[in-house]
Amino acid sequence: MVFSGLAEKLQETFRKLKGKGRLTGEDVDEALKEVRRALLDADVNFKVVKDFQQRVKERAVGSDVLTSLTPGQQVVKIVHDELAGLMGGVQSKINLAPKPPTVVMMVGLQGGGKTTTSAKLANMLRKSGRRPLLVAADIYRPAAIKQLQVLGSQLDVPVFSMGDRNSPVDIARAALENAVTNNRDLVIIDTAGRLHVDDELMSELEAVKAAVKPHEILLVVDAMTGQVAVNVAETFNQRLGLDGVVLTKLDGDTRGGAALSIKAVTGCPIKFAGVGEKLDAIEPFHPDRMADRILGMGDVMTLIEKAQSNFDSEQMEKLNKKIRAADFTLEDFMQQIQEVKKLGPLQQIIGMIPGLGSAKKLKELGEIDDKELVYVEAIVKSMTPWERRHSHEISGSRKKRIARGSGTSVQEVNRLLKQFEQTKKMMKQFTDMEKNIKKGGKMGMNPLLGLGKKDLF
Amino acid sequence: MGLFSKLKESLTKTRQGFVEKIESLVTGRKAIDQELYDELEEILIQADVGADTALDLVEDLRKLVKERKVGDPEQLKPLLQELIAGIMGEETYAVNWGGPPTVILVVGVNGVGKTTTIGKLAHYFKENGQKVLLAAGDTFRAAAIDQLEIWANRTGVDIIKHHEGSDPAAVAFDALQAARARKIDVLIIDTAGRLHTKSNLMDELKKVGRVMSREVPGAPHEVLLVLDSTTGQNAISQAKLFGEATGVTGIVLTKLDGTAKGGVVIGIRKELDIPVKFIGIGEGIDDLRSYDAGDYVKALFN
């Protein structure tokens, strides 16, 4: 296991303890302060944090420190294991009706992403052979029905609606009949967003439930939700009996502590994660990765997957060849910058790399941010193609022109050129190394991600 | 697993209002002690104030208690109110008028309440006797244009729209021309919800901003970032990145009619100095208030 973020802080806490064989109550309390902070910063509900601390303490005090671990690592391990255990395993199956159609009901607060998620689910389940019918039962929000209709037509999935003058109960009931007549085996009901404390609207959902007896009631929750997530999940669960949760907007930079809160109070599995606005941006939810993300331990798996989906492997192969042949030019460098930008903001990407998670480390690396990328880009863009290919032959007058064109100074142009040369050298070493290791099927990482950061900026 | 039931039990117990909690916390206590401060810190954390800011507030409170030689726990609440109002600002924040037209760009992540807020703002300015024009700059989300159009009809103001998929900067350009030709006082531009971490989408917003400042000097005069009060600490990142990309001038805190307090704005105000200008307290056309220190702190405590 690779540690960073919280892990680093704990290492710090336990520095004086090196070599101690057994964790005392005091040691653990000290460590748990950091754990508490990490969890609260991630928006885990404070009650959940308290109980969690208690659990970790019970397990940690008196436990023998494994010989291979420092006390700090030991606590992180316990924290990580507890958290992963609490989050449960992957569970992304929808309850299917013994006799079709299967009815799925989507519920949640306003603005959580129910409509988009309904369409995503229809799209996903259709791929596995279902014949979905989307049902527009949000009669309140202006143009909500139209929104679902547009998404349905994009996917070529039928949308059942009766305008906004009929009650959601009537709509849901009629939709079910419609599904049976038209041989649809999956009915997905999009309901209006509502506050969990709005008794009238919560009763309306109970009535819809009673009318169509859904096989699956899914709570859609924004991953950025704060402390209130527990009350929301608890109330929806009490009144409707949830079967699962969908966590949306996980493609941002939220730590997503709401996931833990919701799981802890409802016991319901989080089944899916929404990771973008496109209609295929839905994934099975991985509790173990979420545990690491909440703790700020670097979501390596996500990074690798992101990189894999973003980097064109053929292009990577070409690039690796170029590096080995040492004719990696500023043009390629630019292209790399574009690739990295596609992954998201640099801070976030770096945050996903274990060991680089903490803000302090980032500072040490010299405040890498996207602005600097823009800056590098501006300089390279101001060069002629010849200059990009012959970076070491750029004359003083050319540098002046480039500086003017990019709104920078000659020193800055020089700095970039020097850094580029260093990077090239290091990349060569890196690819040679990789060639030697040659793990089967391992993709070449983007050199900008892999190394050279310190020297680059 | 005993944890879940225990948790449930304790959560039910904490479902009283903030005020009651503070009151039950301070009444019947003889002395201001560590336990009291700890509990206060927890109440603040529960309002999404954030661990750091909550700790700072409690530390400041401790100092104030010492300075003013306060011994009575009942005195804590007004002191805390004073501290929070001190950070958030005492008075109501005026709109940055400019132009004419005064151009207001509304930005934020997906689903926070941008379009609804624009509907409410249109109503608010119109009641004020101003001539309002809306621009359907969300050309991305399905039926977003229809949604804004319904609000335009409800409030009886004009709307400039293109079709789905068109360039939002072009919509903004047309809207500015129309606003000038029609002698509009306030032009409000809707934008598609976007995560602040997507640099290409933030670039798109910058472009909209550039088009506007080219057409009307000083525009947009107001960039309102809409924050959902149910959002936790991520709102800080939202404020930072939207701020960098678009120069946010004010915050609209929505959905305060629920139980969430949006306490994260205290940290934002401290760190980034962006004032809260409006709050949303429901889905209706009237459910918008200009920020008021007293009301906000009250809301935070209720």
Ligand SMILES: Nc1nc2c(ncn2[C@@H]2O[C@H](COP(=O)(O)OP(=O)(O)OP(=O)(O)O)[C@@H](O)[C@H]2O)c(=O)[nH]1
């Ligand atoms: N309870 C409550 N709901 C609100 C408030 N403001 C907005 N909403 C609701 O939140 C939901 C989303 O609002 P929109 O205005 O569509 O949000 P948006 O930011 O424009 O969303 P996108 O354009 O999809 O990013 C709608 O159901 C609104 O009715 C508020 O102050 N209180």
Ligand SMILES: [Mg+2]
């Ligand atoms: Mg909108």
